[in-house]
Amino acid sequence: MSASLTAFAGVLLLAVLLSSLAHRTILSTAALFLVAGFVLGDGVLGVVSLKPGDELVATLAELALFTVLFTDGMRVGWPELRSAWRLPGRALGWGLPLTLVITAVGAHYLVGLGWVESLLIGAILAPTDPVFAAALVGNEKVPPRLRQLLNVESGVNDGLALPFVILFLAIASGAQNLHLGELSLELGLGVLIGVVIPWAAIKLEQTRWFSASTQYEPLNALAIGLLVLAVGKATHGNLFLAAFFAGITVATIGQRQRESFEHFGELIAEVFKLAALLVFGALITPSLLGSVGWQGWLFAILALVLARPAAIWLSFLRSGLSVREQAAVAWFGPKGFASVVYGLLVLGSGIAPAEQVFQLVAVTIVASILLHSSTDIVVARWFDDEREVPAWYGIVTRKMHRQE
Template sequence: MSLLTAFASVLLLAVLLSSLAHRTILSTAALFLVAGFVLGDGVLGVVSATAGDDVVGTLAELALFAVLFTDGMRVGWADLRTAWRLPGRALGWGLPLTLVITALGAHYLVGLGWIESLLIGAILAPTDPVFAAALVGNEKVPPRLRQLLNVESGVNDGLALPFVMVFLAVTAGSADLHLGELAAELGLGIVIGVVVPWVAIKLERTRWFAASTQYEPLNALAIGLLVLALGKITHGNLFLAAFAAGITVATFGQRQRESFEHFGELIAEMLKLAALLVFGALITPALLGAVGWRGWLFALLALVIARPVAIWISFLGSGLSVREQAAVAWFGPKGFASVVYGLIVLGSGIATAQEVFQLVAVAIVLSILLHSSTDVVVARWFDDEREVPAWYGTARRLSERARKRAPS
């Protein structure tokens, strides 16, 4: 079975089950991950994929570019200015604290060197609300909590990226370490991501150019493709370019943002699911067993200690209720950015690439399975109607009827 056939089949199944997934603990992301694992070389062997395959690297690159581009569009500068207080705590304190606590676990529990441990911390620090969709999309969850999770997850992928690249460069050793060149690539990516969409939006506002209603959704797509092409030609960092481009479009092109939003999210979702399928195919029973009990314990602690402790410290005195803080602390799922960063490390050729990837893979697998299967349960925690037992409402109605019938 080819990769395309496998993806099309699982995608059709996911579409047919999507309504059920919105109401239950069934997760589309988990479906693709498990399907990749079962179809991969480790189990059925009908889909073959290795880290060195061109399709793996290309798919991961395109998927992360699309995700960061659409993430950036959700958090224009105006949105950040009006809703920065709580997300600022999560990003300014929570992200680095999560990185450090995770690195401490990797160093002292697994025995990795400090740089490799910091690399793993940077890879696992970003969060993804896709695996907590029922919580983020539930209108009975406090708006500030949903906004906090959305803004945090939209920004932290891009913020974690420089740390991943720097620690990866340091891990590669002095022969491959060119921090000046790395800084130039990161800076060039940001410049491309800001200049290209700004010029494109300004051109459309002149009297010589105007996008028709039919082609309006393609405007932002064309901007994204041009940013991608120029980033490849100039060797600017594609991922920072994508994130910066998304923020620039959201800031200066509200019309372009709105017309592209649904279309862009579908493109990013398809690429993301395809990459999850490939990621699952790379995970084998041998890989899951190779990490040993220390690796599994590290992955569990990364989910139940690193993020919760970092969030508890970050939100001291913030005014969030205990229930809200608990929800934010738990729903820090290791999402798609961590998947792609793990694939980047696996293909980097560093000496510890396999070990780092194995630990990251185990943490991501646990996160996807645990977070995507508990989002509905925790979302109901905020449903005030569900907090009252069903029998209570019936008993109260019967009591009121009896009182009305009773003689005065």
């Protein structure tokens, strides 16, 4: 435990020191933690020694996913979803399930997995990660509708993919253990907890008897999140749906709480993300990367360059997006943090093909992080008008006008 904590602290400090450089170049903080975990793990140096069944792995996966789904939900309240649903609705309503199905077909026919396990992999790899789209979302020369599309989609699809992951994982664990009534109750209870607790807490603060000071305002949403987590664990409601709907509820009825928590919450979520990436990297060994065979690597590449692009192309037919915009949306479907944690959950689930599913998810995420984190700035510059026209063109044009 102490070695893992020391390793994380050291890599985190290095990431902070290199963060300014990372924003200007193809260097990626996510890739840094993934590679650091791989090098420090049992497969290479053995500094961070972790096994899939370790309590640290399960606990970190649970807390990290809860935190990220809570902050993701807080990005998109119902008013934003209603006012900007046309393009994100295509990506989420058509693109997400199509990506899931195409990925599952690849896993079944290329790798030979059963249909349930293939659909589970499709659900794990369907969500996109907003981290790699940061260069696009933050570039003011990128069309606003494209930035809004990527922002809303990446904030919502983690939560939308979650029920599919839970369902296929439950089926894969054995039909005799699957009780749809219990599963529905767990999911419904999670949604109820996620809506009722934030609503009650925010309405309570809005009464004349209570008021949060400026200093403590950022802790309001944190306290709500912790209460949702505690009640969810005590009642066996689904923690992750509770987190996602709690974030949406805060964003919908507690604009002040949302704004005060935004920066603080992003930092907390980022710490958990990076810790999970380090652990994920430590569980990836050279033998794991070699054991998937050429079929596994071919599946990983096709999941990135075929599944998402084909799904987006079909989803955005006659949408009004330019070819360049569609290409950017299609390429920036990286497999990141949510897929990492879903993969860790499967690894600790005890299902028979858990290791094979994790291996395929792992190589796909590794390929995605390396490919997408090194191309985000390049793709963002497609929309830089100053780069579309060479500098010498303007100089020559001005000289010609002066001569006239």
